[in-house]
Amino acid sequence: MFGRTTISVRGIGHHTVDAVWRLGYASRFLGLTLGHSGACLRRFRLVIREIYYAGVLSLIIILVSGLFVGMVLGFQGYHTLQTYGSESALGILVALSLVRELGPVISALLFASRAGSAMTAEIGLMKATEQLSAMEMMAVDPIARVIAPRFWAGVISMPLLAAMFSAMGVFGGYLVGVVLIGVDEGSFWSQMQAAVDVREDVLNGIIKSFVFGIAVTWIALFEGYDAPPTAEGVSGATTRTVVTSSLVILGLDFLLTAFMFRGV
Amino acid sequence: MERATLDLWVGLFVMAGIGAVLVLALKVGNLSTFSVGDSYAIYAHFDNVGGLKPRAPIKSAGVVVGRVADIQFDNERFTARVGMTMDNRYRFPRDTTASILTSGLLGEQYIGLDGGGDSVMLKEGETLKLTQSAVVLEKMISQFLYNKAAEGGPSK
Structure with missing residues (x-):
């Protein structure tokens, strides 16, 4: 009995030490990435290539999801608002929920599963096939050559993708609300413009997506770099990327929302 | 590629x-919305600001002419001191009345300005003398009930 308690307490200690160690390792990894990004920003071609893979190839899923989320918001919002006879406020509902929350959060979740998992798998496989070691042998720093360009590509792509998601969502809400259901077009746009503040809402949404971009890319790159060099290790790391970054996105979103929209 | x-x-x-x-x-x-550079600040004291919030619009004749900058409690006069950032294009006489109004039945609250007849215009940092507080629905209803009771009382 006593032995079992000791073992379980030891287990907790082991996990805690392990988690703290990994966090420290990940922070040092981020520090190294930032330290080596000068070189990759000078060779911007590398970043452009990665923006293509992380950003451009994620466009379809982001735009389609944005459109559908906006259209569903249009239906659901109309359904609730018409009970109070205020369906002209549909524009406010669609725009505010997209710009403040859904745009940054859903596009970050999609980005983590579309681009983040790909990054982890790519880097994990590079490590498993010893391409990273080969680079080191040739005196090429893999962090400067492989990690840093992907990091900056993710950080640049994420706010752009989130903005496109929100714009597409507003268009979807317009399609359903105005074109399909027949909410007055003038009040849809004018109420939206009166309620959405550029600094309070749009800019805060962009800041959110920027933070999510840093978090997702950091997690994806670290998991790939840290993956055990086996087939199993890479698959486990890819799964962890999606799970961890989704949880981190939601946690960060709560914190950022609490700071930004405390309510005056 | x-x-x-x-x-x-x-x-x-x-x-x-x-x-x-x-x-x-x-x-x-x-x-x-106008930038901070071309604006001037004026103040007004209200007995009750109701649900007025910072950044609420200030309207005159229905046109937005400024925004509420801040709302503070004045501990000497026991009133609410509202700071307003006004668009520089619009000038108001010194005897302008500020009242807290509600857009629609359940809408947000805003400050309405009604220009007076004074020839001297308000300058940066000045305080409006004439104000009208927000209508508190509970007070109005209780007053109405009280009046009704007073009317109907003797006949019963």
Whole structure:
């Protein structure tokens, strides 16, 4: 009995030490990435290539999801608002929920599963096939050559993708609300413009997506770099990327929302 | 992939992203609110501000002429001191009345300004003398009930 308690307490200690160690390792990894990004920003071609893979190839899923989320918001919002006879406020509902929350959060979740998992798998496989070691042998720093360009590509792509998601969502809400259901077009746009503040809402949404971009890319790159060099290790790391970054996105979103929209 | 194609796609991507930000700023939000540079501050004391919030609009004849900057409690006069940032294009006489109004039955509250007849205009930092507080629905209803009771009382 006593032995079992000791073992379980030891287990907790082991996990805690392990988690703290990994966090420290990940922070040092981020520090190294930032330290080596000068070189990759000078060779911007590398970043452009990665923006293509992380950003451009994620466009379809982001735009389609944005459109559908906006259209569903249009239906659901109309359904609730018409009970109070205020369906002209549909524009406010669609725009505010997209710009403040859904745009940054859903596009970050999609980005983590579309681009983040790909990054982890790519880097994990590079490590498993010893391409990273080969680079080191040739005196090429893999962090400067492989990690840093992907990091900056993710950080640049994420706010752009989130903005496109929100714009597409507003268009979807317009399609359903105005074109399909027949909410007055003038009040849809004018109420939206009166309620959405550029600094309070749009800019805060962009800041959110920027933070999510840093978090997702950091997690994806670290998991790939840290993956055990086996087939199993890479698959486990890819799964962890999606799970961890989704949880981190939601946690960060709560914190950022609490700071930004405390309510005056 | 060929370099030129790659550049083209990334260029299109970045342009679409910036376009989306512009759409959000101009079409969804409203960037045409005046900047801080061309504005002046005036103040007003209200007995009760009701649900007035910072950044609420200040309207005169239905046109937005400024925004509420801050709301503080004045511990000497026991009233609410509301700071207002006014658009420099609009000037108001010194005997302007400020009242807290509600847009619609359940809408947000805003400050309505009614210009007076004074020839001297309000300057930066001045305080409005004439104000009208927010209507508190509970007070109005209780007053109404009280009046009704007073009317109907003797006949019973």
